[in-house]
Structure formats: structure tokens, C-alpha cells
Amino acid sequence: MPAKQKTFLSAVISSILCAAALWSLTGCFTTDKYHNKKHIDTIKQDISSMHKDIDRVLGLDEPSPLVEEQ
Structure with a gap:
């Protein structure tokens, strides 16, 4: 068996x-x-x-006051 096949086989078995x-x-x-x-x-x-926690920390849970309403 070639070395590449042995390495691949051992990696698969280990996984x-x-x-x-x-x-x-x-x-x-x-x-x-x-x-x-x-x-x-x-x-x-x-x-x-x-x-939700990450959104709250980044301020993404509420609409931005910088965006103008249309």
C-alpha cells in the first residue's frame, strides 16, 4: 500500500x-x-x-435612529 493511502486511511480511522x-x-x-x-x-x-444577546450588544435589535422614515 502506498504511503499516501496509508496516511489517508489512518486519518479516516482516527476521525x-x-x-x-x-x-x-x-x-x-x-x-x-x-x-x-x-x-x-x-x-x-x-x-x-x-x-438576540449579540444583536442587543451590537445595537441591532432596534431600528437605527439614523435612518430616515419614508
Whole structure:
């Protein structure tokens, strides 16, 4: 087997092992779709809250007083 193929194969195997380790060692190992949906909903809510916070800090949550109304 050429060296490039060995390097690629070892990178693929390492990536798969890392993904499996992250998935199984996160503390919540389940295949229950309702349980996982609650996690996904929580993540979506967290991202939405973070987006609103960033908009508030940057002053993008209110219309700009510099824009003239037409």
C-alpha cells in the first residue's frame, strides 16, 4: 500500500474513533428520539438566545435612529 493511502486511511480511522469517543463520552448516550429531540430543541433555544444577546450588544435589535422614515 502506498504511503499516501496509508496516511489517508489512518486519518479516516482516527476521525471515526474521535467521533465515536465524543459521542459516547459526552455523558448522554441514548438512541431515544424524544430524548435527543429535547437536546436539539435546547440547543436551538440557546443559539436563538445567543443571537438576540449579540444583536442587543451590537445595537441591532432596534431600528437605527439614523435612518430616515419614508
